[in-house]
Amino acid sequence: MTALSPTTPDDLAAPRGRGLWADAARRLRRDRSAMLCLGVILLYIGVAVGAAAFLGGWNESYDYARANEDPSWDFWLGTDNFGRSTFQELLLGAKVSLTVALLTNLIAVPLGIALGALAGYYGGVLDDLIVWLLATLAAVPEMIRLIALRFAFSTGPLFGFIDMSGVGGLCLALAVTSWIGTCRYVRAETMKIRQLDYVLAARAIGTSGPGILARHVLPNVVHIGIINFSLGMVGAIMAEVVLTYLGLGLTGQPSWGQMIAHSQAKVVVGQWRQLAAATTAIFFLVLALNILGDRLRDALDPRLKNA
């Protein structure tokens, strides 16, 4: 099969000992749209970190004399009801979105991989239980599920240190629903891997069940986690915005969801700048994450190789 695929001089010169990951990294580096998207995402992260460091005083920068101004050299995107810079709010909003997106997926993706691999490998009662849990959660409409979990997780500190009304609670609520996709995918893939000859060969040299999971199943499903991490960030960003818009998100700090929520009354009187700024910021971040996720899939999914 390899003999039939056209080889470029570059392929022939490929160094020996190139593994799956090195190969995927090389594919990605050559992929301009993936690199561009990665650049955009890094830019957002830079903005979030920078804004948090330099624009900390925004929240109290009230100036009622300059409330609701149109864009000017002083305020590129105008000001809000309190005379605060909308542009600065936009930059500050990146922090909440990215924090929620990263934290949610740091919980959801490992959870999805772990449960999916366990269900797929061991089958039987364990599989039934996990699938039951997954199906039950998936059967509730997403928005209702989110709102319900948000309420369930907002009852004071959990374990004494996670502030459930803040980022921790929000991310936990989002994570509890967003592991499902990863879990389904990993479970199906694990069921397939379990049947492969090299798993049989590994059993034949005496590898235990957990050993096979760790050394043969996980390395072959991690790529699903990476892809779903990128795509899951999109879902988390969107969900955070919607929850904030509904008043269930984070309060007391600037976020894109709040910008959209606050602009509700303003759009009626013709002030669309806040809405446009927040949605544009979301649009480009989501676009970059989506394309990166897609390119990651191309680079990592063995089925799509040489396609």
Place this chain on the structure above:
Amino acid sequence: MSDPATLLAVRDLRTEFRTDDGLVRAVDGVSFALPTGRTFALVGESGCGKSVTAHSILRLIPNPPGRIVAGRIELEGQDILALPERRMRRLRGGRIAMIFQEPQSCLNPVFTCGRQIGESLRLHRKLTGRAARQAAIDLLARVGIPDPARRYGEYPHQLSGGMKQRVMIAMALAGRPQLLIADEPTTALDVTIQAQILELLRAIQAQDNLTVLLITHDLAVVAETAHQVAVMYAGKIVELAATPSVLSSPLHPYTQGLLRSVPRLGHGADRLYAIPGNVPNPLSFPPGCRFHPRCRLGRDDATCRTVGPPLREVAGGHWCACWKCPGFEAGLETDPAGGIRGKETGIRGFLD
């Protein structure tokens, strides 16, 4: 030829699979003994149960749907079917190792060859780090891989099929096994590579006094490597003897048919002989002798059609299960697995 001690005895092994269409008796009362340091070949067409027999020995039958329902598998007298899974794991790759038909798919594509050999070294010889690396390189050198230190760090896709099979053999040898089960080790390889791999197996066997259970459908491979052969048909052993007697004077019509269907140089036949008919559907084996619908002797014989023949020792060390085979009437139903359980299996054979 003095008989060496028996390393592994399989007694009346029965392995079944529950499928949606019904019960498949893939292995139906198979008995044989592997003498230490010898090669024992299990021969038959696809689906005759030879691979299931091999997998049963390592207890690698996926359950469900498969299950070993009866029999004993004795490794130096100890029934390994009764061992708890934890002790069985130590046995797999430790005292009994296995190599598979498709070296292409038996190596994990995301790990280097060295790491995969290292897994067995870690499990069975508690070697890690530099010691494991050195042991793995030594093993690669031993199975005839040139420049083993470099190959150690290479991934399976960088190796040819024959190379991968050598790596599989190195993996199998890593645990210093007493018994090596080779499940069609050369089927997926080019003919020239086949000879090399067989030669390698033979050399290793001689050096380590390794016992080999060779599963194959290729009689040429048997002729070159095996000391003893058991021919399987439809889940049962139909003939078992030393290789020269099976090849020169086969007693069972099925063995005779198999030998006639091997192409030979210098025997310029226009058409190659083929046994008429097909392998029976394992869901509904024919009554009586399972080979009778395809058999030139038994097709119209009342006994063959109704009563399954037991496996009888018709000459010293030559077992056959055929009503028409010379000397069958006078043959004794001794157990090819050794011991004195012959009578019992004989009765069961009659009731089938």
